[in-house]
Amino acid sequence: MIAIEQPIPEPEGFDSRCRKRGTAWLAKNASPTRPADYWSEFRLDLAEGFKNRCGYGGMWISSGTVDHFASCDERRDLSYEWSNFRYLDGWINSSKKNKKSSELLDPYIVEDGWFEIILPSLQLVLTDAIPPELRSLAEATLKNLPLAHDERLVRNRRAWLKEYEQGNLSLQGLKNKAPLIAKAVLKRLSDRPESGEVRAHASSIALALQNASFEAQAVIREYLRDTAQVHGPACVKVMVWAYGEDTFPLKELVDMGLGLRRGRFVDVVVQCEGRYPLDTAFKAAVRAAEVLSEHLGHQFHAADGRD
Known part of the structure; x- marks a missing residue:
């Protein structure tokens, strides 16, 4: 809940x-x-x-x-x-x-924090934040x-977690679809030995991706406002990439399941909604790359979003 x-x-x-x-x-x-x-x-x-x-x-x-x-x-x-x-x-x-x-x-x-999801069991439990009288x-x-561990809910929780871990859903997207799963992911990251640093990095990356998604969606929204339907090949995702070693922010993006490493490169999907042509996806990716570069201090570049 x-x-x-x-x-x-x-x-x-x-x-x-x-x-x-x-x-x-x-x-x-x-x-x-x-x-x-x-x-x-x-x-x-x-x-x-x-x-x-x-x-x-x-x-x-x-x-x-x-x-x-x-x-x-x-x-x-x-x-x-x-x-x-x-x-x-x-x-x-x-x-x-x-x-x-x-x-x-x-x-x-x-209220926020009254319940949490435990990983890896994906069971719902109470927290100490619940007022004693309730x-x-x-x-x-x-x-x-049947909220705590019913298989129907656990299966859904597992599906959302898998979408995130496979890079099909950003951390912000996971927060929108299954907020308690997103909190469980952040808690799992923060429980590592370098918890303070991880929390700070996770927070800055989540904010950067949220802003990049907002700006990219604005580009797409402008296209959709002016065009009744998509002509030609349709695209359903906005992608950016970066080059570099396993240091901030690329290491954290990969560790958080938000980035996919390909040798010296890391691909990142920026969460956007709708269907749009490849050229619009690229324009949105250009804007998203600018935002991520500005927020995270590392150079990101636009990709055209094709598989």
Whole structure:
């Protein structure tokens, strides 16, 4: 579980098309009839608020569901209230149907650092950062929901970690998709003997890559704004390279799984979204190389992104 940025704005039209419409339905239909589904229309708005990550799984999901934190059976009056909705993977939503809200930690109250992923087991555990008054509820949540070590979640965690370790996903990209896995990776690096130096290097590299990704994405965004579709060969990644020995920052890039060494050269994929032509990828790579060179004090060069 991870912190959810609050508040998630109530979407336009929700009051009339869900809350008021649902309240009218409740007035005409007595319990125990399940309330009519007027909330799914706003599922994508909820997903955006959760950054497309499951509220309990804490990882990116392709298609989630609208969960009623207090179920319709428990709090029928909250069936159509935006504040009662959480974005969950479907199978996790199903696993909590018979649980009362008082038996579960609300994703909306979770703060950074309350949970962590242990490597290499990829199990979810509590930390000492959880307030004492909520610890028993947090422990109950891990017992009542299959979050700690269920194979379905562990498999997903392993997949995201593999994407990062194989260089298909930057550290920032991993943070966006699976924040707790990214924190576990940084902790693994910081646990080495040279922990202080590694932490400083990891932080500076992560910041440099984040800025490079932002600047490269701006180049691509400008192209996409002016062009309706990609003509010719499409590219889905922006690449840069550098030449040098196993010293900062190249050694750290390789150690962190962000760079792939080829002899005296190191290739780095800069995380960008969308599909774009090779010439646009190269322009974005030029900008990314400039940013990395400026931030890390080593000369980076643009590549065209072809495999």
